[in-house]
Amino acid sequence: MAQYVGQNVKRKEDYRLLTGNGRFVGDIRLDNMAEAAILRSSYGHALIKSIDTSKAKDCEGVIDVITAADLEGKVQPFTEFVEFTLPPNLEKDIKPIIKKNPEPMLAKDRVTFVGQAIAIVIAENRYAAEDAIGLIKIEFEPLPVVTDPYESVKAESTVIHQDLQNNIQSHFEVSVGDVEKAFNQADHVIRARIKTPRVSGNPLETRGVVAEYEERTQQLQVWSSTQVPYMVRSYLSKLVGLVENNIRVVAPDVGGGFGPKCAVYPEEIVIPYLSTKYKRPIKWIEDRLEHMQSTRHSRDQVHDVEVAVKNDGTILGLKDHFLLDNGAHNSFALCCAYNSAAHLRGMYRIPNYDITGQIVLTNKTPNVPYRGAGRPEAVFVMDRLIYMIAEKLNMDPVDVSFKNFITPEEMPYDTDLFYRDGANMVLENGDYPGSLKQAMKIVGYEQFREQQKEAREKGKYLGIGFSSYIEGTGIGPHEGAVVRLDSSGHILAFVGSSPHGQSHETTLAQICADEFGVSPDQVTVKAGDTSLLPYGVGTFASRGAVTAGSAVHVASKKLKEKLLAIAGEMLEVAASDLELQNGKVYPKAMPTRFVTLQEIALAAKPGPRCKVPEGMEPGASATHYFVPPTVTFSSGFHTAVVEVDKDTGFVEILRYIVVHDCGRVLNPMIVDGQIQGGVAQGIGGALYEEIIYDENGQLVTGTYMDYLLPTAMEVPVVEMGHQEFLSPRNPMGIKGVGEGGAIGPPAAIANAVCDALKPMKIEINTLPVSPNKLRSLIEEAELQ
Ligand code: MCN
Structure with missing residues (x-):
């Protein structure tokens, strides 16, 4: 009998999508449908002294202009979130402080980030709505803006949310073994500050909502470009006070999500509410500028890390204190931050481990999970440390990895931590040293070192970098x-x-x-x-x-x-x-x-x-x-081979290899595609992408002229090696793969660039590795 699991079955959805027959939210047109446009804050932090909507309301084609006052008593703010309730054992173990900071649907008397929604115009069409937006008059009183998380935590810093005493929104600590003892026994202690910047998910399709309320049956139908239609339904029911069973939320064809679309947004609540109010269908489609400003950003962590090692490269202990710059509202509590803490040691046996995480409020767009959700940041820290240890001890980085790997014989391996779901975090199976060996074989490690030597003699800088990840998938x-x-x-x-x-x-x-x-x-x-x-x-x-x-x-x-x-x-x-x-x-x-x-x-x-x-x-x-007993642990090894142009600071990726384990592979072609796509996004994070705010909280990377994305020209075809360790935690032995490709590239590429420039002893601990950043590092090195 034919077995389809494990085969490269062609995508059933392609006929529809490739012949232009997909149906996205933007394609939905209903009789009598009104359209919405949104006025957003142009201030990072300011009081709203007054809003005058009269001229906008008088505009031809305008149905109404809605501000926070119109929602009072009708639509509740976002207050309670699923993630705020941690499993009791995790709560006890990591001693979290999580403060609630309700997010209004529309800003009422103060704005806390550029792009925050203030008013919505409903009109007969989008043109009329956009014209009316320009006629709304708002008197702002600017307030001091906080954009640097280190400044934000200082006692004298302006408090962003009046009902909180300071800008530390959440705090937790994790402790395993005896770190102080480990540091006392160390031959060397290496310290570094390692930063992954803020980025944006950038799906092809921006967000969008269409809502249609049928008064006759009291049914509300909502189409949203979301990853979580059930959550949208549940919030709509709670926040607007509708009978859940009367709401149908549909995510039609969705052109990418990557994480930011797993948050529920004000528009997904307010547009449906307005449809019930005006008893007609309403459509809102986000434009790209709005997307850059107000669709949630991600990453944005700074780690101050110390590692204790012996002369032979054995890691005895690790200490880390990190800040996650959350922006103005936190709807995901500890999600990404705790993911970083739980995954930081990755494939390595590090018996003594202390980490504290602080989620800090700033006047920026809120921060949510994006493909990898806290793991790319953790891997960037851990695998940079492996390279720094190698540099310090004059060892080959792969030997430092081999020295510290959790071995197949130690599986299942208890990490001494709880996972986010409250279960013991036990890595069920896998062969981490085997995956590095396979990666070294595919890349031809020994030959590469020869080639690198010869190239250096000719003034060419070639480098190789590895990174490794584990990932709890299938939560x-x-x-x-x-x-x-x-x-x-x-x-x-x-x-x-x-x-x-x-x-x-x-x-x-x-x-x-x-x-x-x-x-x-x-x-x-x-x-x-x-x-x-x-x-x-x-x-x-x-x-x-x-x-x-x-x-x-x-x-x-x-x-x-x-x-x-x-x-x-x-x-x-x-x-x-x-x-x-x-x-x-x-x-x-x-x-x-x-x-x-x-x-x-x-x-x-x-x-x-x-x-x-x-x-x-x-x-x-x-x-x-x-109901999974807990997550399954996928893993992988990434290898980047690069050439660095020392004079321009330009990095070219010559080869990229991923060896990974996602348990039973359902469809190898789709798995390969997921990895290839993930690596493309990871390359963006490594070399190009960075959301930048100026000191006034203005987004200076609001277009694709300023926010660079990799194109097909910059992304090589990824070479792949597969391991298939079946997970005992579900009946088919599956582990997830959708994010793995995006987790490894920043660390692998940064390590490869450091390896290429080894004679200059350059350390890359901040992303992206842009030409100007790299040139400054090279110039600094040449001055020494
Ligand atoms: N798969 C498989 N064999 C496995 C594991 C997965 O064949 N052992 C297949 C799955 O059946 C599925 C795909 O690979 O078709 C991804 O599976 P999985 O790892 O379970 O991930 P999810 O389906 O939960 O998708 C979410 C994941 C995440 S978290 C992000 S972010 C992401 C990603 O998937 N966003 C994406 N991949 C994306 N791909 C596209 N094109 N667009 C996005 O927005």
């Missing part, structure tokens, strides 16, 4: 699937996690197809619609394959069992003696006598011809909610 709390056989014999799978480029329609169909012995073409996967099943979660944290995949797998098994029981009644043969293949069920002993899936579907209907065995409900569908 709960659950994900659901309903698998159904329809009367035409076609299989439908409804899942709670909706894709935005990850190919779920294909990979989940492969899982189903294998269970029913049909081709993936006979399976349709539907997602992104809260009316499909009652409890869904969403697509983020590389969880789709593990959670939705397992839910589909188990629901398919349950349904198959039922179909065999019905077929048993039809054929008068025990279900255990039946086989299901190629859409037919037949007795193993007599394959010529069969019933088709379509015939079974008809026999599953209630009525006189029903053949559903006694004790079972009629119908051909099964539901399963998969």
Whole structure:
């Protein structure tokens, strides 16, 4: 029987998407639909003394202009968030301080970042709405602006939120072993300040919402370009006070999300509310400038780290204190910061570890998870340290890695920490030294060193850099699937996690197809619609394959069992003696006598011809909610080979290699694509991307002229090596892969540049490695 899991099945979604038949939020046009435009703050921090909307309201085509006053008592601010409640054992262990700082839907009497929404114009069309925006008069009184997290934590700094005493929004500490003792026993202590800057996710499709309220039935339908339609529904119900069951949120085709679209935004609440108010459909589509300003940013961590090592390269202990520059509101509590702390030691055996994290408020756009969510920052710290240790001890960096790897024999390895879900953080399996060896083989490490020597003699600077990651993927709390056989014999799978480029329609169909012995073409996967099943979660944290995949797998098994029981009644043969293949069920002993899936579907209907065995409900569908025991740990090794032009500071990536383990691979082609795409974003973070604010809190990188993204010209074809250690934490042994590609590049590329410029002893501890930054480092080195 054909096995589709593990095969390069072509993407089922491509026909629709590549022929221009995708349906994104922007494509939705409804009768009598109004459009919205948003007036946003041009100040980083200011009091709003007055707002005059009269001229805007008088504009032709304008339906209304809404400010915070209009929402009072109607729409609650964002206050409570899922993540604010930590599992009790984690809460006890890391002693967190998490202060709530409610985020208003529209700024009322003060703005706290450039891009914050202040007023919404609803008009007959977007042109009229945009024109009216220009006629709203606001009197601001500028306040001192805080943009530097180190300044922000100082006692004398302006407090951004009046109900908090200072700008430290959250704080936690993690302690493993005896760090002081480890530092006392060390031959060397290496210290560094390592910074990953603020970046933006930049999906092809910006955010957007269409809402349609039908007064007759009190049904509210919302289309949103989101990763989390269920969360949007839940917040809408809570914050607007609507019956949850009357709200249907649909994420149609979504052109990328990368993390920032897993936050729920004010527009997703206010536009639907206004649709209920004006009883007509309303559409809002974010423009690119708004996207750069107000769609949440990410990363932005500074680590002050110290590592204690022995002369032979053994790491005895690590201390770290880091600040995460959160911007003006925190809706994800400890998510990225704790991810950084939990993943920082990565593949390495570091028995003594102290880390404190502080989430600091500044007058910038709020900070949320972005592909990797705290791990790229952690890897940048850890793998830079490996290179610094090697430099200090005059060792090869790979030997420092080999010295400190957690070995396969030590698996499962207890990290002595709790994961974010409250479970013990135990790395279940993997061969970390093996992955480095495989990477070294693919790149030809020994030959490269020869080539590097020869090149240096000719004045060419070639370098090689490695980085490593582990990643807890497939986080709960659950994900659901309903698998159904329809009367035409076609299989439908409804899942709670909706894709935005990850190919779920294909990979989940492969899982189903294998269970029913049909081709993936006979399976349709539907997602992104809260009316499909009652409890869904969403697509983020590389969880789709593990959670939705397992839910589909188990629901398919349950349904198959039922179909065999019905077929048993039809054929008068025990279900255990039946086989299901190629859409037919037949007795193993007599394959010529069969019933088709379509015939079974008809026999599953209630009525006189029903053949559903006694004790079972009629119908051909099964539901399963998969609740993972905890996350599964993917891992990987990244290798960058670069050439540095010493005179211009330009870095060219000559080769890029990823060796990784994502457990059972559902579709190798899609996994490779996920890694290739992730690496492209990681290269952006390594060499080009940086959100910059000036001292007044003005965003100075608001366009793609200032905020550089890598193009196809800068991204090499990634060479890949696969390991396949099946996870025991879900029935198919899957681990996630969606983020891994983005986690390793900053560290691997920075290490490669340092390796290329080794004679100059350059240390790159700040990203991106832009030509001007690199030239300054080279100039400094040449002066010494
Ligand atoms: N897969 C597989 N075998 C595995 C693991 C995964 O074939 N062992 C397949 C999955 O079936 C799925 C894809 O790879 O089709 C990604 O799976 P997974 O790692 O489970 O990640 P999610 O489906 O949960 O997607 C989220 C993840 C994240 S967190 C970000 S950010 C991200 C990413 O996926 N954003 C993306 N990949 C993206 N890809 C695109 N095109 N656009 C985005 O916005």
